[in-house]
Amino acid sequence: MGYKTKKRILTVLATLLMVILAVFTLSPFYFMFLSSLKPGTEMLRYGLSFTFDPQISSFKNYEALNTYREGIYWDWYKSSLILMVLQTLIGLFLGSLVGYGLAMYDFKGKNIVITIVLLLMMVPFEILLLPLYQMLIKAKMINSYFGVILPYLVPPFMIFFFRQYCLSLPREMMEAAYMDGCSDFGIFFRIMVPNMIPAYGAMTILSCMNCWNNLLWPLIVLSNDRKFTIPIGMATTITPYGNAYDVLMPGAVMAVVPIVIIYLFAQKTFIAGLTSGAVKG
Numbered sequence: 001m002g003y004k005t006k007k008r009i010l011t012v013l014a015t016l017l018m019v020i021l022a023v024f025t026l027s028p029f030y031f032m033f034l035s036s037l038k039p040g041t042e043m044l045r046y047g048l049s050f051t052f053d054p055q056i057s058s059f060k061n062y063e064a065l066n067t068y069r070e071g072i073y074w075d076w077y078k079s080s081l082i083l084m085v086l087q088t089l090i091g092l093f094l095g096s097l098v099g100y101g102l103a104m105y106d107f108k109g110k111n112i113v114i115t116i117v118l119l120l121m122m123v124p125f126e127i128l129l130l131p132l133y134q135m136l137i138k139a140k141m142i143n144s145y146f147g148v149i150l151p152y153l154v155p156p157f158m159i160f161f162f163r164q165y166c167l168s169l170p171r172e173m174m175e176a177a178y179m180d181g182c183s184d185f186g187i188f189f190r191i192m193v194p195n196m197i198p199a200y201g202a203m204t205i206l207s208c209m210n211c212w213n214n215l216l217w218p219l220i221v222l223s224n225d226r227k228f229t230i231p232i233g234m235a236t237t238i239t240p241y242g243n244a245y246d247v248l249m250p251g252a253v254m255a256v257v258p259i260v261i262i263y264l265f266a267q268k269t270f271i272a273g274l275t276s277g278a279v280k281g
Contacts, residue, residue, distance in 0.1 A: 029256065036061055036253045040245030061250040068247045075226045076233035079145070080212060081258070083229060087149040088207040092200055094154045099162025100192055104174060114163070120156040125217070133220060147221045152211070158203055165199040166192070201269020208262050212255075230255045 031050055035043060037057035042049075065073045102114055132151055141147035169192070177187045193200075215231040222228055228236070234251055237244040 032249060032252055032256075035245070036249035038249075040243070040249075043245045043249075061246045062254075064246050065250055065254070068244065072226065073233065073247065073251055076228050076230045077254070079222075079227050080229045080255075083145055083148055083218070084208050084211040084258070086145065087152050087211045088204060090149065090153055091155050091158055091207055092203055095158030095203070096162045096193070096196060096200070097188065098154060099159045099164075100166050100188055100196075102159070103163045103166035104171065104192075117156045117159050121160060125151075129217070129220065132217075136221065142221060143223045143227065144221070145227075148218050149211075151217065155207070158207070161203060162196065162199055165196060169195055198269045201266040205263055205266050209259055212259055 027050075034050065034052055034057070037059065038053070039056060039061075042056065065071075102110065102117075128151070136142050136147045136150070139147075141150065173191050173195075174187055177191055182190065213231060214229070215235070218229045219232050222232065225233075225236070230251070234248060234255070237248045237251070
């Protein structure tokens with residue numbers, strides 16, 4: 001058997017494996033979409049089902065999102081979008097700025113700062129819940145959006161990732177900019193930021209997903225049901241007195257849409273950022 005033949009067989013097997021994995025990955029979304037078209041009683045009567053019945057399937061459940069508790073679902077949606085945008089933008093700016101400084105500048109105590117960043121990455125967030133909550137009480141930030149995003153303003157993982165990415169960039173660009181009379185912030189915004197676009201793309205997707213799916217911390221901070229995020233709000237549709245599947249399933253489908261859109265727009269920079277950021281350590 002020749003080399004080309006072996007290569008073709010391996011390519012076919014690899015493609016077949018990827019197709020199988022894709023089917024397993026997409027099957028829950030297929031079930032979720034089909035269930036969102038059926039009456040909630042069908043879920044209780046037949047349980048999980050991948051069959052499509054056109055006689056009982058319709059988009060009426062999506063209309064229920066507008067009427068359920070006076071349209072509160074869209075308040076949850078708005079809260080999740082606001083928190084995701086604010087947390088991602090602030091985190092990207094501060095994380096990239098700190099990571100760039102740790103990578104490109106030499107100063108006293110630099111290794112100590114890097115060590116602290118690595119240690120913070122190892123600390124489970126649950127350990128910090130009580131002191132963070134006490135701090136928010138003293139600062140009177142309970143039930144506020146800023147109180148939710150405060151612990152994520154400068155994510156340690158973003159700092160580490162941007163530092164690793166900046167280490168792969170040539171220092172000669174900074175030296176040339178200095179010779180042209182560019183300031184430190186000018187170098188960052190005019191030279192480094194355009195070169196860090198792949199890193200920004202990767203961190204944008206990861207930050208958006210983490211914020212969109214975050215349940216524990218927003219649940220502790222937010223008390224007004226109109227400010228709930230989608231994970232918290234959707235959890236309230238399941239109660240001991242009944243489950244609102246008519247809202248739960250279409251709401252889950254709509255909750256996936258923003259993340260899918262973000263990934264479709266940033267998938268190339270996401271892959272490039274993850275691969276480039278691991279070049280040099």
